[in-house]
Amino acid sequence: MNRPLRRLSLVVAFLFFALFASTTWVQFVSAGTLNAMPGNSRQLYSEFGRERGAILVQGGAAVATSQRVDDPYEFQRTYPAGPLYAPLTGYYSLRYGTAGIERAENDVLSGSADELFYRNLSSLLTGEKPQGADVTLTLQPRVQQAAWDALAGRKGAVVALDPRTGDVLAMVSSPSYDPNTLATHDGAAQEQAWTRLNGDEDDPLVNRATSALYPPGSTFKLVTAAAALESGDYTADSALAGPQELDLPQTSNTLKNDEGTACGPNDQVSLADALKISCNTAFGWLGEQLGADALEEQAGKFGFGQSLSIPTSVATSRYPTGDDVAGPLLAYSAIGQGSDVATPLQVAMISAAIANDGVVMKPNLVAKVSEAGGSGSVIEQPSPQELGRAVSTGTARTLQQMMELVVSRGTGTRAQIDGATVGGKTGTAQHGVGLPPYAWFTSFAEKGDREVAVAVVIEDGGTTESAYGGRLSAPVAKTVMEAALDG
Known part of the structure; x- marks a missing residue:
C-alpha cells in the first residue's frame, strides 16, 4: 500500500515541479518575447495606454x-x-x-529607455x-x-543644414502625407489610408x-574640383581643356x-x-586626368559610401567603382552622371x-x-x-x-541675397x-553670425540646359537661405 502512495507522490511532485518550471519560464524567461509579439493585444493596450x-x-x-x-487604448497619436x-x-x-523619429526615438518617446529607469521606478512606486x-528636433519652423x-x-526635396554644427534646420520631402490617417484607431480607415499611400x-x-538616391548632376563638379585642388596640381586659375565636345576613350561617343x-x-x-558656367567637357577632361581612385577618395571624404543615421536612417550615397567607372564612364562620373547617386542630404x-x-x-x-512637458530637465543633449x-x-x-562666382556671375544668379555672401x-x-532631368541647386550663405547650407532637388525639371537648376531650384534655395539668415 505504501509503495503506490510513494509512486503517486512522486508523480504529483513531478507535475508540481513541471508546472512551477513552465510558469517561471513564461513569466520571466519568455516574458519579453511574448510581450513583443505583434499579436499580443495586452501589449498593445499597455503601450497605447501610456502617454x-x-x-x-x-x-x-x-x-x-x-x-x-x-x-480601450486611452491615447491616440496626433500630428x-x-x-x-x-x-x-x-x-x-x-x-x-x-x-521616422517615432521609430528612431521610440524608446525615449514610449518611456522604456534605460535613461528613464529611475523616473519610471518612481512612477511605479506612486502608482502612476x-x-x-519629449524629443526636441533641431528644425526651425520658419525655415521648414x-x-x-x-x-x-x-x-523633390529640400535640406538646410547649419554648417558649423550639422543641425538640420529644415528638411522637406514632397509629396508628403497626413500621418493622422495612419494614427487613427479606426482600423478600416487606417487600412484604407495605408493602401492608398502605398499605391x-x-x-x-x-x-x-x-x-x-538621385544622380547629382553638375553639383558633383564641386567634388571633382575639390579633388583637383587637393592634388596640388591645379589652382582656380589652371587652364583645362574645354572643347565643344570631348572625345572619350573606347567609344565613338563624345561628351x-x-x-x-x-x-x-x-x-x-x-x-x-x-565651375561658374558648369562646363561639362572641362570637368569630364579633368576627371580623366585625376583618375577614378582620386575621385572616389574625395567623394568618400565628403560622405559618399558612408552609412549614416541622424538618427533616422539615411540611404548611402555612392560613387561608382570597377566597370561602372571604366573607360568612357569616368568622364561622366566626374560630372555627376553615369552611376553616381546621392541623397539631397549628402x-x-x-x-x-x-x-x-x-x-x-x-x-x-x-x-x-527632456522630461515630458517640454520644460522639464534635460535627459540627453547630443x-x-x-x-x-x-x-x-x-x-x-x-x-x-569659386561658388560665389557661380552666384554673382554664373549659372546661379537667382540665388543672390542682398547683404549676404552666397555661393552655389x-x-x-x-x-x-x-x-525630363532633375533640377539641382546646392549652396551656402552667410550673414552676420548666421550661416546655412542648402540642397534642393526638383524631379522632372523640364529642359536639358545646364542652367535649369539655376532657374528652377536656385530660387527655392534662396527663399530657404533668407529664412535661415533672417530668422
Missing part, C-alpha cells in the same frame, strides 16, 4: 502629441502640422507600427503610469515652412531628402556641352570659370563642408531629450560631431570663392532617355 512623449521643434511647438481618447513634418516625424500606428520623454512653401507641391506612384511615404559651344577661347577654360553636406572650411559635420535632427575633413582650409576657401552650384541630372 507617449511629444515631438517638438525649436520654439517648443509640438508636431506630434498624444491625446487622451475614449477607447498638428499634418504633412509639413510627416517625412521626419513618421507615424505611430496600431496596425502599421512606426516610422510611466510617461514617455519657407522650404515647404517654396517647393510648392513639386516632387500612390509618387511614393509619398518616402522621405526623398534621406531615402531617395558635349549643353550650350553646344566650347567653354572658352582656344577650347580652354580656367577651373574657376568652368549634396547639402558637400556645401556645408566647404562653408565650414573643409570640415564635415555629422547631420543631426535631435536637439535634446553634441556636434565631426565626421572628418573633406579638404584643407585653403582648398575650402578657394571653393567658397547648379545641376541638371539626366536619369533616362527622353525623361
Whole structure:
C-alpha cells in the first residue's frame, strides 16, 4: 500500500515541479518575447495606454502629441502640422507600427529607455503610469515652412543644414502625407489610408531628402574640383581643356556641352570659370586626368559610401567603382552622371563642408531629450560631431570663392541675397532617355553670425540646359537661405 502512495507522490511532485518550471519560464524567461509579439493585444493596450512623449521643434511647438481618447487604448497619436513634418516625424500606428523619429526615438518617446529607469521606478512606486520623454528636433519652423512653401507641391526635396554644427534646420520631402490617417484607431480607415499611400506612384511615404538616391548632376563638379585642388596640381586659375565636345576613350561617343559651344577661347577654360558656367567637357577632361581612385577618395571624404543615421536612417550615397567607372564612364562620373547617386542630404553636406572650411559635420535632427512637458530637465543633449575633413582650409576657401562666382556671375544668379555672401552650384541630372532631368541647386550663405547650407532637388525639371537648376531650384534655395539668415 505504501509503495503506490510513494509512486503517486512522486508523480504529483513531478507535475508540481513541471508546472512551477513552465510558469517561471513564461513569466520571466519568455516574458519579453511574448510581450513583443505583434499579436499580443495586452501589449498593445499597455503601450497605447501610456502617454507617449511629444515631438517638438525649436520654439517648443509640438508636431506630434498624444491625446487622451475614449477607447480601450486611452491615447491616440496626433500630428498638428499634418504633412509639413510627416517625412521626419513618421507615424505611430496600431496596425502599421512606426516610422521616422517615432521609430528612431521610440524608446525615449514610449518611456522604456534605460535613461528613464529611475523616473519610471518612481512612477511605479506612486502608482502612476510611466510617461514617455519629449524629443526636441533641431528644425526651425520658419525655415521648414519657407522650404515647404517654396517647393510648392513639386516632387523633390529640400535640406538646410547649419554648417558649423550639422543641425538640420529644415528638411522637406514632397509629396508628403497626413500621418493622422495612419494614427487613427479606426482600423478600416487606417487600412484604407495605408493602401492608398502605398499605391500612390509618387511614393509619398518616402522621405526623398534621406531615402531617395538621385544622380547629382553638375553639383558633383564641386567634388571633382575639390579633388583637383587637393592634388596640388591645379589652382582656380589652371587652364583645362574645354572643347565643344570631348572625345572619350573606347567609344565613338563624345561628351558635349549643353550650350553646344566650347567653354572658352582656344577650347580652354580656367577651373574657376568652368565651375561658374558648369562646363561639362572641362570637368569630364579633368576627371580623366585625376583618375577614378582620386575621385572616389574625395567623394568618400565628403560622405559618399558612408552609412549614416541622424538618427533616422539615411540611404548611402555612392560613387561608382570597377566597370561602372571604366573607360568612357569616368568622364561622366566626374560630372555627376553615369552611376553616381546621392541623397539631397549628402549634396547639402558637400556645401556645408566647404562653408565650414573643409570640415564635415555629422547631420543631426535631435536637439535634446527632456522630461515630458517640454520644460522639464534635460535627459540627453547630443553634441556636434565631426565626421572628418573633406579638404584643407585653403582648398575650402578657394571653393567658397569659386561658388560665389557661380552666384554673382554664373549659372546661379537667382540665388543672390542682398547683404549676404552666397555661393552655389547648379545641376541638371539626366536619369533616362527622353525623361525630363532633375533640377539641382546646392549652396551656402552667410550673414552676420548666421550661416546655412542648402540642397534642393526638383524631379522632372523640364529642359536639358545646364542652367535649369539655376532657374528652377536656385530660387527655392534662396527663399530657404533668407529664412535661415533672417530668422
